[in-house]
Amino acid sequence: MRGATQARWAACAVVVALAATACGGGGSSSGGGGGGANGIVSSSWGDPQNPLEPANTNEVQGGKVLDMIFRGLKRYDPKTGAATDMLAEKIETKDNQNFTVTVKDGWTFSNGEKVTAKSFVDAWNYGALLKNNQKNAYFFGYIEGYDKVHPDTGSATADKLSGLKAVDARTFTVKLSQKFSLWPDTLGYPAFAPLPQAFFTDHAAWVSKPIGNGPYTVDKYTKGSSMSLRKWDKYPGDDKAQNGGIDLKVYTDNNTAYTDLTAGNLDLVDDVPASQLKNVKADLGDRYINTPAGIIQTIAFPFYEKKWDTPGGVKVRQGLSMAINRQQITDQIFQKTRTPASDWTSPVLGEEGGFKKGLCGAPCEYNAANAKKLVQEGGGIPGGQLKISYNADTGSHKEWVDAVCNSINKALGNNKACVGAPVGTFADFRSQVSQQKLTGAWRAGWQMDYPLIQNFLQPVYYTDASSNDGKWSNKQFDGLVDKANAESDKAKAVTTFQDAEKVLAAQMPVIPLWYQNGSAGYSERITNVSLNQFSVPVYEQIKVK
């Protein structure tokens, strides 16, 4: 009798446990399966770092949304990267400095308001003005009067860019502070999007539910967790959405998103986690895309440090570059989601846009014997050891930095020639880089703003340019960039930029490592999935079965 009661106790506990888990299972699986009906695609998302304003969004997650709800004067063709006219009827110039922009007729915002020259002028003035804290303000830096509305120190002395004038409802003029022949091609960047009056009159409401002029409208936005975008039926452009809408779901961990995809709860994951790359073929088969994106990874050096800025330094840097077995690292660690770099741009530019495979030549090819010789001729590694700083919190940088160091150590025959130096968070890493606190090398990366060769060179290597963190300076390079910017013939401009790039090959101010690819996986429900040069899925082209 005693035993029986006790057994009942145990059974009771087990039953409670089982019942609890079982009803959990039943309840949640009933709502499962796919992303929803009516041609809606569910896609992974990350919480945007900044408020969703066009001139304030500088990362992919916010960029995804802007790409769906906005169309600017130009748009980069998702396949070729060429800047084609979208809202611009024509952009004319005689001297590469004064431009006249004509906006196409018949475009409206999704709330019915007409897109006019004023929509652009107001938006750009807002983006440039210092007190609006727009992180992409520097995009307007070429326009005359920028130094007044956005001075380096102190407060603004003007509210509006003096170089920007609306002539009539569909025309406005832009005066740049310097000649810049490729300037119209930069206008495909979301920062140059037009804004409706609602943005200025009720800003808080606009940010909580943005209104734009793109193929989608925001249906519902729950900050930090999800956003529902629906097809805008009255969208006047040619690139209408081919699905009913997109549901973006915030994932804290891309591994979970990938698991959801394999379980059939999600349609599209646009960032396959590095740890899953080995399984991706088995899990998804041909529903995995791996295409070049406009990102190049490099190793940068501190030229503000005396010991790095020596005449023999060129040989050391070239030697180090030759000591890195790029092919092996991209194959083994990145599972071919990176391509060994042989110039300082990106394959997404295409041959015409200025990408030239092998421009760097021998210094970017693995050659252990020459590497050792060059480093010795150059006086050895400054300080006896190369420290490569990286941020340890995201992006699995540790693996490849260790691999690069391994490769260098092996080539130089010295086990202490190179070590990785982890920094806890990305923010701390960036602040050390920008405040010139690093005395050794660091991992650097450049994600293009627009697919132009100019964008890969000028902001990063021009004297005192905004992202020239190593403070490298070379008169010959600067001169060639200036010359290229003043060149009215596009092909000639590109070759002049390539000449400037050859200076980089001779000087090796940063070591190019590899071009980064964008990767994505998708479910059986959807087809026609592709990534553009910014590794953002081309949402409007996705078709639902």
Add this chain to the structure above:
Amino acid sequence: MGRYVIRRLLQMIPVFFGTTLLIFLMVNVMGDPIAGLCGERQCDPATAAQLRSEFGLDKPVWQQYLTYMGNVFTGDFGTAFNGQKVTELMATAFPVTIRLTVVAIVFEIVIGISLGVVTGLRRGRPVDTTVLILTLVVISIPTFVTGLLLQLLLGVEWGVIKPSVSPEAPFNELLVPGLVLASVSLAYVTRLTRTSIAENARADYVRTAVAKGLPRRRVVIRHLLRNSLIPVVTFIGTDVGALMGGAIVTERIFNIHGVGYQLYQGILRQNSQTVVGFVTILVLVFLAANLIVDLLYAVLDPRIRYA
């Protein structure tokens, strides 16, 4: 009793200020948060300076702390870098985490204590040994392994649950994550209860109760269990705070947008406002849970009196 509570509440004040100050300093030591806002490039100096003055980051740390604490007492926890009020983040995150914690605690109490009672009463028998070995296994496996394994088996292979929890996070979707979160504590609760029950089963009052001819169920529940629960209640009480703050791993695995998620993101983006705000609330929860545990002692064991 009343005086005891007041004394405890007063003691909380220095603890509260001490912990918030520590957290505030730790977040500040990590470096300049603005530098991480502009991706791989440098923020242009003017915008960075403007942002710094807007978030008060250009002031000395002690002044930042004072301003912050002043604002906290008026209910203003500041603004996160994405423009959202921290109180708004809390309003979405805490209900989710509280639900998750409740699920976890219920598992701990129901399964943990039941197993503890069963094994405690049948010490040395096969049931006891089996459960002991099982708890050992559970304790030695890290939560993320259990979590990922259950997610893969139940979510992907068998399709019983959805691998991730929807943003609304209703109770039924939180059962598996709750079980994962509770697993280690559950094993401890089992072991604690077992030891306590086994010890007290030989106590005089139990023998007396049995001799009085009371039904066995009444002896076990009213006399034995009630007296054996004191160490368990202490453990569960402190566990409430630990579960709420420590759910980062579980919340990440199952994509639950709770406190752990906000804290993780806050730390990555060095958003001192979010981190300090959430930790402050967690500190309060921890202090309150501890007080309640101490008061529960008196309820469970009449011999304990607070004067």
